Amino acid sequence: MGVSERKERERAERRKMIMNCAKDLILSHGVEGVSMRDIAQKTELSKATLYLYFPSKDDLLNEICEESATVFIESVRPQLEIGITGLEALKRYWAVYLEIFGRSNEMLLLFNLRRFLFPSLPLNPGGENPDTAVRYTYMLYYHIKDMIDQGVAEGSFDTATDSDMVTRTIISLFSYIVENAAKLPKNERTSSSVIEEMRNIFQIILRGIAREGIDRSCLYLPKSI
Numbered sequence: 001m002g003v004s005e006r007k008e009r010e011r012a013e014r015r016k017m018i019m020n021c022a023k024d025l026i027l028s029h030g031v032e033g034v035s036m037r038d039i040a041q042k043t044e045l046s047k048a049t050l051y052l053y054f055p056s057k058d059d060l061l062n063e064i065c066e067e068s069a070t071v072f073i074e075s076v077r078p079q080l081e082i083g084i085t086g087l088e089a090l091k092r093y094w095a096v097y098l099e100i101f102g103r104s105n106e107m108l109l110l111f112n113l114r115r116f117l118f119p120s121l122p123l124n125p126g127g128e129n130p131d132t133a134v135r136y137t138y139m140l141y142y143h144i145k146d147m148i149d150q151g152v153a154e155g156s157f158d159t160a161t162d163s164d165m166v167t168r169t170i171i172s173l174f175s176y177i178v179e180n181a182a183k184l185p186k187n188e189r190t191s192s193s194v195i196e197e198m199r200n201i202f203q204i205i206l207r208g209i210a211r212e213g214i215d216r217s218c219l220y221l222p223k224s225i
Helices: 003-029 036-043 047-053 057-079 086-103 106-117 132-154 163-181 192-209
Strands: none
Touching: 003 036, 003 047, 003 057, 003 106, 036 047, 036 057, 057 086, 057 106, 057 132, 086 106, 086 132, 086 192, 106 132, 106 163, 132 163, 163 192
16 A cells, blocks of 8 residues: 555544544534534544544534435435335335434434534425535435325325425424434433334324325334334
8 A cells, every 4th residue: 555545544544533533522412512622632633633624513513414314325225116105115214214213323413413503494495505414404305205295196195295294294303302312311312212202203194194094004114124
């Protein structure tokens, strides 16, 4: 390995170390309670060195947000096979979410970083924005809305379903639960009770928009995928 390749690898490793330290601090103290000085102290780097890798706290948070969102996207993509119904796609989408939430802190980070970076962000997007937290929030919005619209067209959901309102309700409820979960002791944040609460809320929403006469057994999330 040449000198330039080794330096590039060392830079990537240090960048990853900074992000991991920042994640630990955020999960322990909340986004608002962590400063670049705190991150510099934990990484044992000077603030000047830290700013060489991330020009601002927002830049660092957006990078963490993108990494967490990528974990979810790469996990859910194989589940959304061509030809499956909107109802099945929606169930798989949230089953993956719950599975990731239960085994890692990525979803806690993603929702809380989005809330911190853009607290007034509308959940029904009205334009383009290059920031990572905004981009992934809008992506989440469109994915859910498209699945609901597909379910309406296929006859799984009531024709009177307002997909925009239902999508915003789902994201708002899950954001609220995640925000509250982040306040719990670290060993309780991804507990089975929190996950079961999310599962029940989503299933209640499914039952609320399902068309009359549909097989009710279709309105439950799988325990695993």
